Amino acid sequence: MKRLEIKDLCVAYGGVKALRGVSLSVAQGQTVMITGPNGAGKSTLMKALAGVVKPQSGQIFLGGHDVTGLSAERVAVAGLSMVPEGRHVFGSMSVLENLRVASGRRRDKAQVLADLDSLLDVFPMLKERTHVQAGLLSGGQQQMLVIARALMTAPTLLAIDEPSLGLAPKVTDQVYESLHTLQARNQLSLLIVEQSSARVVMTGAHMVLLRSGQVVLEGSARSLDAQAIEAAYFGM
Ligand SMILES: Nc1ncnc2c1ncn2[C@@H]1O[C@H](COP(=O)(O)OP(=O)(O)O)[C@@H](O)[C@H]1O
Numbered sequence: 202m203k204r205l206e207i208k209d210l211c212v213a214y215g216g217v218k219a220l221r222g223v224s225l226s227v228a229q230g231q232t233v234m235i236t237g238p239n240g241a242g243k244s245t246l247m248k249a250l251a252g253v254v255k256p257q258s259g260q261i262f263l264g265g266h267d268v269t270g271l272s273a274e275r276v277a278v279a280g281l282s283m284v285p286e287g288r289h290v291f292g293s294m295s296v297l298e299n300l301r302v303a304s305g306r307r308r309d310k311a312q313v314l315a316d317l318d319s320l321l322d323v324f325p326m327l328k329e330r331t332h333v334q335a336g337l338l339s340g341g342q343q344q345m346l347v348i349a350r351a352l353m354t355a356p357t358l359l360a361i362d363e364p365s366l367g368l369a370p371k372v373t374d375q376v377y378e379s380l381h382t383l384q385a386r387n388q389l390s391l392l393i394v395e396q397s398s399a400r401v402v403m404t405g406a407h408m409v410l411l412r413s414g415q416v417v418l419e420g421s422a423r424s425l426d427a428q429a430i431e432a433a434y435f436g437m
């Protein structure tokens with residue numbers, strides 16, 4: 202079953218065409234990685250998906266429901282949780298408070314506690330620091346916190362914009378290991394943006410390469426030829 206389907210999506214900022222007919226899909230439990238150079242439209246795609254920017258044309262289906270043009274709140278209710286670029290934690294609140302705030306609207310309180318336990322197991326660095334002020338965490342710990350916080354809404358699709366930005370490669374490895382565990386446990390569907398195509402190839406996931414607002418290459422990161430990736434990335 203397709204968790205997400207994007208059809209022929211176009212987004213413009215005034216006269217700037219940021220997305221020119223992008224189509225892609227994410228199956229239940231699948232990871233899809235979006236890569237491409239600076240300005241390719243990766244963040245715009247995430248924002249359009251999350252209801253933060255309105256598309257000019259095209260359609261977005263979440264779990265079979267048309268969510269095109271819906272508000273961010275309604276898209277979240279439909280099952281999407283988006284982690285924007287920049288690791289925005291609530292700095293003066295503790296790790297635990299950050300996580301609790303995110304689940305505030307859920308009525309299934311027993312399940313919320315179970316989810317919290319299970320998330321803290323996947324992120325031991327957070328478990329050891331539940332009472333630490335989030336603003337005092339390292340960059341890697343903050344990235345883990347925003348991912349864990351996004352999962353406290355119990356989404357079916359988690360979208361993350363540039364989780365590795367500004368992190369050391371070893372820390373990025375830890376973030377990806379945790380994501381891998383979460384996915385295996387929960388049949389979670391993941392859509393992840395990474396500017397580094399090398400990182401995408403390392404994950405071996407399905408890769409979608411964007412350039413100038415269009416998909417220029419797509420396929421399993423393991424099967425795509427390294428030279429073809431480089432040529433598509435740099436527009437040669
Ligand atoms: N708020 C905005 N207003 C005008 N132009 C924008 C805005 N956000 C992004 N753009 C433009 O849209 C294009 C795609 O940007 P973006 O989606 O941020 O790319 P990426 O995330 O791949 O670096 C770029 O040309 C960028 O300058």
Ligand SMILES: [Mg+2]
Pocket residue numbers: 243244245286
């Ligand atoms: Mg971006």
